[in-house]
Structure formats: structure tokens, C-alpha cells
Amino acid sequence: MxxxxxxxxxxxxxxxxxxxxxxxxxxxELVNAAENVGFFCIVDHGISRATIDRIFDQSARFFNQDxxxxxxxxxxxxxxxxxxxxxxxxxxxxxxxxxxxxxMQFGSGMDGRxxxxxxxxxxxxxxxxxxHQTQRVSEKLMICFARGLNFDDDYFINAHDVSRxxxxxxxxxxxxxxxxxxxxxxxEVFHRAGAHADWDLLTLLFQKAGxxxxxxxxxxxxxxxxxxxxxxxxxxxxxxxxxxxxxxxDLLMSWSDDRFKSTFHRVKAPSEPHxxxxxxxxxxxxxQPCRDAKIQGPLKKxxxxxxxxxxxxxxxxxxxxxxxxxxxxxxxxxxxxxxxxTVSAQA
Numbered sequence: 001m002x003x004x005x006x007x008x009x010x011x012x013x014x015x016x017x018x019x020x021x022x023x024x025x026x027x028x029e030l031v032n033a034a035e036n037v038g039f040f041c042i043v044d045h046g047i048s049r050a051t052i053d054r055i056f057d058q059s060a061r062f063f064n065q066d067x068x069x070x071x072x073x074x075x076x077x078x079x080x081x082x083x084x085x086x087x088x089x090x091x092x093x094x095x096x097x098x099x100x101x102x103x104m105q106f107g108s109g110m111d112g113r114x115x116x117x118x119x120x121x122x123x124x125x126x127x128x129x130x131x132h133q134t135q136r137v138s139e140k141l142m143i144c145f146a147r148g149l150n151f152d153d154d155y156f157i158n159a160h161d162v163s164r165x166x167x168x169x170x171x172x173x174x175x176x177x178x179x180x181x182x183x184x185x186x187x188e189v190f191h192r193a194g195a196h197a198d199w200d201l202l203t204l205l206f207q208k209a210g211x212x213x214x215x216x217x218x219x220x221x222x223x224x225x226x227x228x229x230x231x232x233x234x235x236x237x238x239x240x241x242x243x244x245x246x247x248x249x250d251l252l253m254s255w256s257d258d259r260f261k262s263t264f265h266r267v268k269a270p271s272e273p274h275x276x277x278x279x280x281x282x283x284x285x286x287x288q289p290c291r292d293a294k295i296q297g298p299l300k301k302x303x304x305x306x307x308x309x310x311x312x313x314x315x316x317x318x319x320x321x322x323x324x325x326x327x328x329x330x331x332x333x334x335x336x337x338x339x340x341x342t343v344s345a346q347a
Contacts, residue, residue: 038263199314
């Protein structure tokens, strides 16, 4: 794998201050960012730093539980919710991401997927409060993007109504494991999360100060999903400004007839002396459509699909890599000599 090539790019910072009176200006800034970068930061969004710090504390409480406890709420592909560890294989790397995650939803998809109050007192309520605050911020962005596409102001809000049982929006707590410091004479790039694009409408990402690693590679037309040979830009957490990093997902790219750009990004594992090698926590809020939402851009570039169909197709692509890897391993095992298979089974 070739060493990473880095370039400086401006990731726009957009203030949501005085949203109602400035909505036209904010819309212009968001549309410009979505058309040209696919990533942007928002400030003056109304979620206090104390609130964000508290949900990070809750995240650490969850991940610090014994694995036997976290395994009580295992990940369900059907509901896209629950806890998983070293389970997400990226086609871009051929390896699993070095992390664990806990995905939370608003409705029935979480039935049986919250740890009980005796185990984690206060966790569920604090998580839901944070999720509702983040949803309200997301809805401001949805108004702007609806205006940018000449839809009614509430068009995307109605399609992402988290009060309905059909809601699919996800808040994902992420915990990347500590990386051992060791020599890297080849300069190869390794990843905590391999290069990928999100499949949702918009992602809002919360980061902790000093826990770097997020990198972006704009330009779907000239980039590869593998990221090899492409030009990457580091996006450092700006906690001082209480910034939320946002990116366009594949859904909004499709819904805009490819006008707005879903951008490849990754979390690079530390490799240089000045990199951050410790545990890394982040929180991603994925705005995903209700299952019965009708998805088609104003120019009708793509066939109309429902939110359920779009999400199912995206998850099928995402998990196909794992299925293919497991099948390949099974085929290799089956074709190996008996003595090799015996040793492998005992290892």
C-alpha cells in the first residue's frame, strides 16, 4: 500500500446562530459546502459542550462494562441496533475496523437492546435526551437542504420523523482501541476505520479534544473507495468552538440527483510520533429515512425507492464484504489437507 498523500483543504465552518432570521444565508453556505466538499462543520448549534461531555461519559460507562454485559444487547442487522465488536469489515482494507460500537434508535428497534437500569442507571434517558437534541439540530439542516432542492421546508423532516415507528435514524457510540506504538519502516497506512462513505442523508459527528484520526477525501468522481493514491485531508476536532463535523451521505447524494457530494472518509490509525495512540471515542448521528419514505430527486435521475429499500440495499453492500470473506475462508479450509484442517480446528 502506498504512503498517504495529504493536501490542505478548507472544511467550511457554518454558524446556525439566529437560524430563523438567517436561514437563507445559512442555506447558501450549506448548499455550497455540499456541492463542493461534502463535509462541513457547524457551530452555534445549541447543544452545550456540557451535554456533549456527559454523553461521552455515558459512552465510556457503556464500553467499560464487561463483554458479557455488553453481549446482552447484541447487534441486530434487522434493526441496525445493538453492540458489536471488530465486526465491520471494509472492502477498502479487507480487514475489520479496530473498534466496538453501540447503535441506538428512537423506537421499537431498541426493544431489548438497552442495558437495564440496575446495570447502567440513567444511561438510557441521557442517551435519548442527547439524541432528541441532535435530531433538532439535524432538522435545521434538513430545512436548508430542502430549500436548496426546491422542496417544501418540512420535506426531509417528515421523511426522517423519529416519532414514528418507521424511523431508522441511528446514534452510534464508537470506541476505537488503543494502538500500540511500534516501528513502521514501510510507511504503510493502517486504519481504525477504513475508507468509506456513509449511506444516510446526513451524519453529525461528535469528537473529543486531542483524539485525532478523521481524514476526508472529497471527489467521488476521481476517488477510489480504497483511497489508495488519493489525496487526504485531516479534520481535527475543534472542541474550543464546540463544532460538530457533518457530512453528506449517499442518500442525500442520490436524493439531490448527485448534486450534493457524499465524501469518502476514514479514521487512520496512528503511525507518526505526534499521532494520538490512545483510546478514541466519537459519536455519529446518522439521519436515516423512515422505512416508508419515498426517495427520488427533483430530476428523477434514479428510480423511486422507499427508505426501507434504500437502507436494505446499503446494508447488503456493507455486509457483503464480511460474507465474501467468510465464504472464502470456508472454501480455503475445505480445500486444505486433512492434517492442516485438524490443526486449524484445534488452534
